[in-house]
Amino acid sequence: MTARADPLLDALSGLPPGALRLGADVGAGHARDMSMTPGVLLRPGSTAEVALMLAACNDLRRPVVVQGGRTGLAGGASPREGEVALSLERMRDLTEADPLTSTIIAEAGVTLQRVQEAASAGGLRLAIDIGSRGSATIGGVIACNAGGIRVISHGMMRQHVLGLEAVLADGTILSRLGTLVKDNTGTDLKHLFIGTEGTLGVVTRAVLALSPEPADLAMAYCALGRLVDARGVLQSLQARFGRRLSAFEFIEARVHAAACAFGAVSPVPEGQGPTP
Incomplete structure (x- = not known):
C-alpha cells in the first residue's frame, strides 16, 4: 500500500x-x-x-x-x-521531585537518568538503576518491569510505581496518578500495565516513589576463582548487612577480559584475578 x-x-x-x-x-x-x-x-x-x-x-x-x-x-x-x-520519544515532561510525598511524575519518554538526576537535586533518589539509564525510558522500564542492579534490596520497578496513566488499544485513557503509598480507593489497575510489554495498553505517564539518598556508600570488587565462591560471598554479605546490601553483580572472567580489551580499566592488578 x-x-x-x-x-x-x-x-x-x-x-x-x-x-x-x-x-x-x-x-x-x-x-x-x-x-x-x-x-x-x-x-x-x-x-x-x-x-x-x-x-x-x-x-x-x-x-x-x-x-x-x-x-x-x-x-x-x-x-x-x-x-x-x-x-514515545517526544513525551519528555518531568516534574520536580516533591519532598512532601517523595514522588516525581514523569512522562513515558523521559530517560531513567533524567529522573535520577531530578530526584537527586531534591535530596532523594529513584532506587531502580540499570546500565542503560541514559537511554532507557520510564515507559519502557515500567512496561518490562525492570529490576536492575539494586533489585536484591529494592525490588522490581513495580515496587516504585504509585500511579500511572495508560491508553488502551481503542484510545481509551485510564488515568490514576495518585501519590499516596496507602491507597485502597478501588481496584489498583496499574499492575495490569507493569511488566506486560504494552500488550494491554501504552503507559504514557507515571508517579514514581522516591526514597532518601543513602548517607554513605561503599563498593567492593572481588576476584574469585569459582562461581560457587561468589555465591558464598553473597550469602555472607546478606547475613551481615541485610537489606543494606543494595547490589551484587557477577562478571564472568571472559566478559571481564572482553571489557578490558575494549578499554575498561580493571581494579584488579593484572595477573591476580581469574583468567578466562
Missing part, C-alpha cells in the same frame, strides 16, 4: 508537525534488533495524541509496536512488515 493510499494517514492528517514520519524520514534507529524500518512512525507529544493514534490504528486494524528508548535486545520493539511504530 502506498503512502498516498493509506487510510491511516488520512485519519491522522490533523497531527502537528513532528508527530508523523514516513519512509526515509523514519530513520534506521527505529529498526533495532535486526528488524525492518517501519513504513509509518508515529511520535505523539501527549497522552491525547497517543489516544488519537491508537484509536485510528484500532479502527483500521493496523498492528502497532510501541517503542521507548530501544535499549532492549530481545526484539520487543522491533516492527515487522505492515506494522506501525509508536515512539
Whole structure:
C-alpha cells in the first residue's frame, strides 16, 4: 500500500508537525534488533495524541509496536512488515521531585537518568538503576518491569510505581496518578500495565516513589576463582548487612577480559584475578 493510499494517514492528517514520519524520514534507529524500518512512525507529544493514534490504528486494524528508548535486545520493539511504530520519544515532561510525598511524575519518554538526576537535586533518589539509564525510558522500564542492579534490596520497578496513566488499544485513557503509598480507593489497575510489554495498553505517564539518598556508600570488587565462591560471598554479605546490601553483580572472567580489551580499566592488578 502506498503512502498516498493509506487510510491511516488520512485519519491522522490533523497531527502537528513532528508527530508523523514516513519512509526515509523514519530513520534506521527505529529498526533495532535486526528488524525492518517501519513504513509509518508515529511520535505523539501527549497522552491525547497517543489516544488519537491508537484509536485510528484500532479502527483500521493496523498492528502497532510501541517503542521507548530501544535499549532492549530481545526484539520487543522491533516492527515487522505492515506494522506501525509508536515512539514515545517526544513525551519528555518531568516534574520536580516533591519532598512532601517523595514522588516525581514523569512522562513515558523521559530517560531513567533524567529522573535520577531530578530526584537527586531534591535530596532523594529513584532506587531502580540499570546500565542503560541514559537511554532507557520510564515507559519502557515500567512496561518490562525492570529490576536492575539494586533489585536484591529494592525490588522490581513495580515496587516504585504509585500511579500511572495508560491508553488502551481503542484510545481509551485510564488515568490514576495518585501519590499516596496507602491507597485502597478501588481496584489498583496499574499492575495490569507493569511488566506486560504494552500488550494491554501504552503507559504514557507515571508517579514514581522516591526514597532518601543513602548517607554513605561503599563498593567492593572481588576476584574469585569459582562461581560457587561468589555465591558464598553473597550469602555472607546478606547475613551481615541485610537489606543494606543494595547490589551484587557477577562478571564472568571472559566478559571481564572482553571489557578490558575494549578499554575498561580493571581494579584488579593484572595477573591476580581469574583468567578466562
